[in-house]
Amino acid sequence: xxxLNDVARLAGVSRSAVSRTFTDGASVSDRMRRKVKKAAxxxxxxxxxxxxxxxxxxxxxxxxxxxNFHNPIFLQVFDLFTRGLQQRGLRPLxxxxxxxxxxxxxxxxxxxxxxxxxxxxxxxxAPEFAxxxxxxxxxxxxxxxxxxxxxxxxxxxxxxxxxxxxxxxELARRGYRKIGFLGGPKEAxxxxxxxxxxxxxxxxxxxxxxxxxxxEAYSFSAxxxxxxxxxQDVPCDAxxxxxxxxxxxxxxxxxxxxxxxxxxxxxxxxxxxxxxxWEGIDLTTIHQPIQQIINSSIEMIVSMxxxxxxxxxxxxxxxxxxxxxxxxAPQ
Amino acid sequence: xxxLNDVARLAGVSRSAVSRTFTDGASVSDRMRRKVKKAAxxxxxxxxxxxxxxxxxxxxxxxxxxxNFHNPIFLQVFDLFTRGLQQRGLRPLxxxxxxxxxxxxxxxxxxxxxxxxxxxxxxxxAPEFAxxxxxxxxxxxxxxxxxxxxxxxxxxxxxxxxxxxxxxxELARRGYRKIGFLGGPKEAxxxxxxxxxxxxxxxxxxxxxxxxxxxEAYSFSAxxxxxxxxxQDVPCDAxxxxxxxxxxxxxxxxxxxxxxxxxxxxxxxxxxxxxxxWEGIDLTTIHQPIQQIINSSIEMIVSMxxxxxxxxxxxxxxxxxxxxxxxxAPQ
DNA sequence: GCCCAATTTGCAACCGGTTGCAAAAAATGC
DNA sequence: GCATTTTTTGCAACCGGTTGCAAATTGGGC
Numbered sequence: 001x002x003x004l005n006d007v008a009r010l011a012g013v014s015r016s017a018v019s020r021t022f023t024d025g026a027s028v029s030d031r032m033r034r035k036v037k038k039a040a041x042x043x044x045x046x047x048x049x050x051x052x053x054x055x056x057x058x059x060x061x062x063x064x065x066x067x068n069f070h071n072p073i074f075l076q077v078f079d080l081f082t083r084g085l086q087q088r089g090l091r092p093l094x095x096x097x098x099x100x101x102x103x104x105x106x107x108x109x110x111x112x113x114x115x116x117x118x119x120x121x122x123x124x125x126a127p128e129f130a131x132x133x134x135x136x137x138x139x140x141x142x143x144x145x146x147x148x149x150x151x152x153x154x155x156x157x158x159x160x161x162x163x164x165x166x167x168x169x170e171l172a173r174r175g176y177r178k179i180g181f182l183g184g185p186k187e188a189x190x191x192x193x194x195x196x197x198x199x200x201x202x203x204x205x206x207x208x209x210x211x212x213x214x215x216e217a218y219s220f221s222a223x224x225x226x227x228x229x230x231x232q233d234v235p236c237d238a239x240x241x242x243x244x245x246x247x248x249x250x251x252x253x254x255x256x257x258x259x260x261x262x263x264x265x266x267x268x269x270x271x272x273x274x275x276x277x278w279e280g281i282d283l284t285t286i287h288q289p290i291q292q293i294i295n296s297s298i299e300m301i302v303s304m305x306x307x308x309x310x311x312x313x314x315x316x317x318x319x320x321x322x323x324x325x326x327x328x329a330p331q
Numbered sequence: 332x333x334x335l336n337d338v339a340r341l342a343g344v345s346r347s348a349v350s351r352t353f354t355d356g357a358s359v360s361d362r363m364r365r366k367v368k369k370a371a372x373x374x375x376x377x378x379x380x381x382x383x384x385x386x387x388x389x390x391x392x393x394x395x396x397x398x399n400f401h402n403p404i405f406l407q408v409f410d411l412f413t414r415g416l417q418q419r420g421l422r423p424l425x426x427x428x429x430x431x432x433x434x435x436x437x438x439x440x441x442x443x444x445x446x447x448x449x450x451x452x453x454x455x456x457a458p459e460f461a462x463x464x465x466x467x468x469x470x471x472x473x474x475x476x477x478x479x480x481x482x483x484x485x486x487x488x489x490x491x492x493x494x495x496x497x498x499x500x501e502l503a504r505r506g507y508r509k510i511g512f513l514g515g516p517k518e519a520x521x522x523x524x525x526x527x528x529x530x531x532x533x534x535x536x537x538x539x540x541x542x543x544x545x546x547e548a549y550s551f552s553a554x555x556x557x558x559x560x561x562x563q564d565v566p567c568d569a570x571x572x573x574x575x576x577x578x579x580x581x582x583x584x585x586x587x588x589x590x591x592x593x594x595x596x597x598x599x600x601x602x603x604x605x606x607x608x609w610e611g612i613d614l615t616t617i618h619q620p621i622q623q624i625i626n627s628s629i630e631m632i633v634s635m636x637x638x639x640x641x642x643x644x645x646x647x648x649x650x651x652x653x654x655x656x657x658x659x660a661p662q
Numbered sequence: 663g664c665c666c667a668a669t670t671t672g673c674a675a676c677c678g679g680t681t682g683c684a685a686a687a688a689a690t691g692c
Numbered sequence: 693g694c695a696t697t698t699t700t701t702g703c704a705a706c707c708g709g710t711t712g713c714a715a716a717t718t719g720g721g722c
Contacts, residue, residue: 001708003707022709047709075401078409091444109422112379112380360699385679385709387680
């Protein structure tokens, strides 16, 4: 392992000189810089990022926290986050909170590794997790968090209430009368908000009839099971599923029962994950601008590195309908 | 930020005493330990993992490198790796090599962050990447790497040649005569090995007729496009696709052309990702024991932390057929 | 060539821990 | 109770960098 000492010795200069050539903005003459660079190249020297973090207080590592590693949308989430962070010279340290229930202990983990900030990427993780980071003075952005006008931490995502409205409006517009909400886990804020928007909009259409139900998780099997249950009774004309993967589960159940989509039963999802547009799936869904959401999350966390005491804000992006083949055309 | 100094001062003991109570195996009396713990609890002290790494030379961080963030199998890969590493007190630092072509620069990245070891999780990344780590004395395990009997780095995965044989054998057994290999990218070692096994086994059945083709990537759209192309000509009776997501793309093309699966055309995949067993998909595929592969990779990297100069070995797990609905029953 | 300001350089302390070594304290044997 | 061994403790140096400050160098103006 080549250290700064080795380079200083070979170049015949002080340690500070070496350090300064590798930190931009430092005062070094060109001649010195060249001399040091030459020695460094010769030895293959790379500054140790962790050692420098000791004095600078910056590790350039960002905790990327999630609890949902089974939803295909997370392929995009991971891809976009890792690339975006890398581009800015940051590194994601991943934390899988699938079987962790205690916010405090996850804060401990992040502090032990002195991450500069934390991105919580989940709509099902209790808001207490994000808050716990903030209370421990860790910059935090809650990606896919609750679209509160006065949030306790920075939030980036969509307006779930509005998304719910949009779904109901769309179902109404296409002439479905008995419409159902098939949400994800009841405890998830995303479920609650989407339901609220859905019901509010439905209430504005006096001819609509609404029913509510919930899957146990944002997963294929949970969506399928809930839909199978619903189909034992008299089902609705159309369902708004709280998530695309839930929609696929529901579709699987519907088709198994021999109902024709979208004529006998319509399905609209939310997310527009990559798979949803695959030929043969063709899920009509509410598109979440995930690239923007993630870029914005990264920008936010980066800005907090310089200025940690920002007043928490919510940055919400508009959704749009991705029209495919699981809802019938407007009448 | 509470440091070891603060704790030492409050407890009225030396810094070493505090350090020792938090490193197991160190010599501290019970009385001392209690005294220190009390002060530490009072202040909410957590040792700084990165600071200690400076002297111990261990960061407990493992680089997790991949270039394939679009294949749904990677949901499981990430989930299993992150959990497995966490359980052992290690942390994954993710590197997305999607647009990186230079092994040297990825080595630099990992060295700058002083990871203790690197797991390369990809079958399409050139073996040079894994080798570059080894040449720089970084413990490395190539997960899903080439099943070479005398590899240059530790390899964990399946025997791709054998998997190819298995596919051909299975197609033959079910009475398909004209059989096709629809591989992933030609450059990928996994493609090459699977093709080799496939052809060798086919050659042992004189009545079989074999044709070869390749998709541009392990992706849905690449699989679909290649299959559409094949269907313009006279297609085979059955295809072995080099990966499940490729199979889904192929299936989409086949169904679009109105061919009935598995009677008119059979498809067998490889991987058995979670989706493949979803009702409505029901892909017959060669199951890769991914949990074992990943646990084994983690074990290997852990063992290398203590003993870095191991002779490279390949640890290959047997596959089994996951029989579903895209191949017809044996005659 | 001299004086003064601006720039560059090195010294030394520091970041938050760990660890070899010797001194101090406790345990053991008689 | 004393000598000897074992265990516990603190000192101080070190890990690989950064940075404030003062000394040294350079450059500009005349």
